[in-house]
Amino acid sequence: MAKAPNGPYGHLNGKVGKLVFYMLNGQPVVRLIGRKGKPSKLQLANYQKMAVTTNLFRKMGRFIKLGYGIQAKGTVHNAHNLATSYNKKHALKGEYPDIRIDYSKVKLSQGLLSETKDLKIKKLADGLEITWDPKAYGDLKINDSVMVMICFPENGQDLEYLNIARRSEGKCFIPIYEGLLNQQIEPYISFISADGEQVSDSVYLGNLNGEGKTREEKHHEQKYQLVKSRFEQVESSYLAHLKENNHIRPHTKAFKVLEKEYEVLKNQLEHLPGKPG
Structure with a gap:
């Protein structure tokens, strides 16, 4: 009511x-x-796009709040809505059911503050060093804060730094242990004014270590190998029964159950993701 x-x-x-x-x-x-009816392929694609985008921001709540919060002021939207809307539209690649993040197009902040010059990232033995032009010019101030987001798509252990340095310092260092340092790394940097009233667009610093396998991809591979192992066992037993019966299908209940499992597993292997190559 x-x-x-x-x-x-x-x-x-x-x-x-x-x-x-x-x-x-x-x-x-x-x-x-x-009640919703059976979703169409377009709806399923939209659901996956939303799920992939939402998962990207899973550990970025505070960064997104600062990165899109200024835009959200005075509107019916919140920072997360705006970040999701932009990246769902511009930062995805692939077709359903294989929609993925295009990290080079991700924007973790959007604003009118100018981007800085000479941004570089270097992998050292014990972490990452990011450098930039420390000089103030235009609307850039030496006391602007530096925000850094380091994404690790393979295991989701993203690192969020909201005030790691001042613009005037010209560099920052992020310690990272070896296990993470050798995984796929997708780094971003943003600058925000000292009063929090202006923010720059985030800048993608470039992929490090190439593209690894995500947790979902690893899960698919493990599931595929489990099904493949079971199929090989069932196939061996199935073919042995046929050979013993001169390749004539026995009409026993046990063979029918075996044959049914053989067909189901064979069909699963043909359609399961995670297949090598």
Whole structure:
């Protein structure tokens, strides 16, 4: 049941039939509820795009809040909404069901503060060194803060630094242990004014160590190998039964069960992700 706290001509609050009325960030909103039918391929692709984008931001909450918070001020959106909307549209690659992040196109902050010059990243024995032009020019101030985000797609142990240095320092060092340092690394840097009122677009510093396998890809490979191992066992038994019976299918219940499992596993191997090569 919906209520009309603002009178008969005001915005409702609650449920009327299949409609739900509520307030979102000070704005009246209505949405449709009800059972969904079987999703189309386009809908499935959209679901995957949203899931992939959401997973990217899983450990970036504070960075995204600063990186898109200025844009969100005075609107019905929040920083996470804006970051999701931009990156879902611009930073994905591939087709369903293999939609992935294009790390070179990811934006973790967007703003009017100019980007700095001479950005470089170097992998050292015990971590990463990032350098930039420390001079102030235009709207760039020497006391601007430096924000760094280091993504590790293979295991999701992302590192978030919201105030790792000042622009005037011209460099920062991020200690990373060897196990992470040799994985796929996707680094980003942003600059934010000391008063928090201006932020730059994030800059992608370039891939380090090439593309590794994500946790999902590793999971698919492990599952494929388990099914393959079981299929080889069943196949060996299935072919042995046929050979013993001069390649004529026995009509026993045990053989029918074996044959059914053989066909199911064979079909799974043909369609499962994680196949080598």
